[in-house]
Amino acid sequence: MKRRITNAEVLYNGTLQKLEILFDETGILRVAETIDCEECEVIDAHGYAVLPGLIDVHVHLREPGFEAKETIATGSAAAAHGGFTTIFAMPNLNPFPDCAETMKPYLEKIRTDAVVNVLPYGTITKGEKGAEVSDMAAMNELGIRWFSDDGVGVENDAIMEKAQKEVKRLDALMACHTEDMNYRRPGASVHESGYAAQKGWLGIPSECESEQLKRDLKLAEQTGLRYHGCHISAKQSVEALREAKANGADVSAEVTAHHLLLEEDDVKGPNWKMNPPLRSHEDRMSLIEALEDGTLDFIASDHAPHTYADKDKPMAQAAFGIISLETSFPLLYTEFVKRQKRWTLPQLVEWMSTKPAKRFGLENKGVIREGAASDLIIVNLDTETVIHADQFASKGRNTPFDGWTVNCEITETICGGKTVYQKN
Numbered sequence: 001m002k003r004r005i006t007n008a009e010v011l012y013n014g015t016l017q018k019l020e021i022l023f024d025e026t027g028i029l030r031v032a033e034t035i036d037c038e039e040c041e042v043i044d045a046h047g048y049a050v051l052p053g054l055i056d057v058h059v060h061l062r063e064p065g066f067e068a069k070e071t072i073a074t075g076s077a078a079a080a081h082g083g084f085t086t087i088f089a090m091p092n093l094n095p096f097p098d099c100a101e102t103m104k105p106y107l108e109k110i111r112t113d114a115v116v117n118v119l120p121y122g123t124i125t126k127g128e129k130g131a132e133v134s135d136m137a138a139m140n141e142l143g144i145r146w147f148s149d150d151g152v153g154v155e156n157d158a159i160m161e162k163a164q165k166e167v168k169r170l171d172a173l174m175a176c177h178t179e180d181m182n183y184r185r186p187g188a189s190v191h192e193s194g195y196a197a198q199k200g201w202l203g204i205p206s207e208c209e210s211e212q213l214k215r216d217l218k219l220a221e222q223t224g225l226r227y228h229g230c231h232i233s234a235k236q237s238v239e240a241l242r243e244a245k246a247n248g249a250d251v252s253a254e255v256t257a258h259h260l261l262l263e264e265d266d267v268k269g270p271n272w273k274m275n276p277p278l279r280s281h282e283d284r285m286s287l288i289e290a291l292e293d294g295t296l297d298f299i300a301s302d303h304a305p306h307t308y309a310d311k312d313k314p315m316a317q318a319a320f321g322i323i324s325l326e327t328s329f330p331l332l333y334t335e336f337v338k339r340q341k342r343w344t345l346p347q348l349v350e351w352m353s354t355k356p357a358k359r360f361g362l363e364n365k366g367v368i369r370e371g372a373a374s375d376l377i378i379v380n381l382d383t384e385t386v387i388h389a390d391q392f393a394s395k396g397r398n399t400p401f402d403g404w405t406v407n408c409e410i411t412e413t414i415c416g417g418k419t420v421y422q423k424n
């Protein structure tokens with residue numbers, strides 16, 4: 001079935017232009033000022049912007065194993081609601097997708113339940129225990145080209161080196177949550193600072209992230225693999241990445257919306273608790289500048305749903321993580337494009353679609369042009385709406401942004417030519 005979007009401002013060749021798009025399930029067929037197509041279905045965009053579907057390389061869908069928090073169905077519906085048409089699912093699950101036997105049924109469940117493109121990571125080590133490298137070659141044969149032990153760092157130097165060499169051999173990509181547990185005391189919940197001390201909360205110093213990242217980056221310079229740093233939060237990590245890139249390492253890194261928007265003294269309770277934590281003003285400014293100068297490559301959500309009970313605890317015991325698929329784009333657009341006028345819309349789309357697509361090897365995604373995938377979103381950029389956590393498609397309600405006003409609303413999400421979300 002051919003479909004045609006009319007009355008739209010299409011992000012095309014880096015600017016918004018009055019264009020029409022003709023597409024079907026196989027891809028975008030034409031982009032032009034006017035398109036004649038009598039038999040096709042017409043989608044009236046009401047003058048709104050049409051952007052390439054957003055791409056998020058860091059999502060926790062919690063299934064299999066933690067279906068009370070989220071499922072592939074609810075998490076991918078949340079993605080569609082937030083404008084994401086391709087998401088990468090982290091493997092800290094039960095069972096872990098760490099070999100062909102567990103990966104196969106997981107892939108099958110994704111095929112039947114997901115409403116957007118879901119690409120799963122395999123683990124770096126068996127059971128994310130850090131003791132033995134997982135069977136990446138067997139997973140690679142099933143099409144898995146991305147590996148991560150997200151949730152924990154790979155502590156042992158020799159295991160990390162062995163894993164990097166295997167990822168390099170497979171021409172795959174390794175995405176790392178770096179965390180040296182020697183720096184994290186039991187019960188630590190927020191950034192280590194005067195504010196944390198005042199509140200009586202145990203802090204996590206920046207070195208917890210940056211020291212292991214430095215180890216990984218040094219190794220990456222030698223092994224030559226494609227390495228990706230997850231949810232960079234600290235200034236010291238930015239400096240390490242800048243140096244590794246200058247040395248020619250094939251490394252990239254992501255930053256989350258919440259680390260770009262919030263700081264340590266915004267923390268009011270468990271819905272502001274995530275790992276890595278919200279850090280200082282200086283850290284946040286260094287992240288924004290690093291994104292702008294290319295040291296940080298793009299934005300990811302680290303969508304981490306939890307049940308109410310997981311969060312309804314004192315800071316030391318509450319689960320780490322917040323949900324963000326349904327808020328990241330509207331929040332970042334509102335703050336940095338609309339209010340501060342610091343970024344342009346095409347820049348934000350580069351960081352939330354084009355660049356992650358390129359780095360993760362999705363050749364026909366992240367851009368609107370003839371031949372690209374029919375992954376498109378229609379967005380009202382001139383509105384005022386309030387974020388209500390109880391209206392999320394996600395099972396999670398754990399967000400610090402409940403009640404925030406945004407000037408951006410996704411009105412329709414099209415994935416593979418089909419509408420997978422539409423505003424009522």
Ligand SMILES: [Zn+2]
Nearest residue numbers: 150151177230
């Ligand atoms: Zn992580």
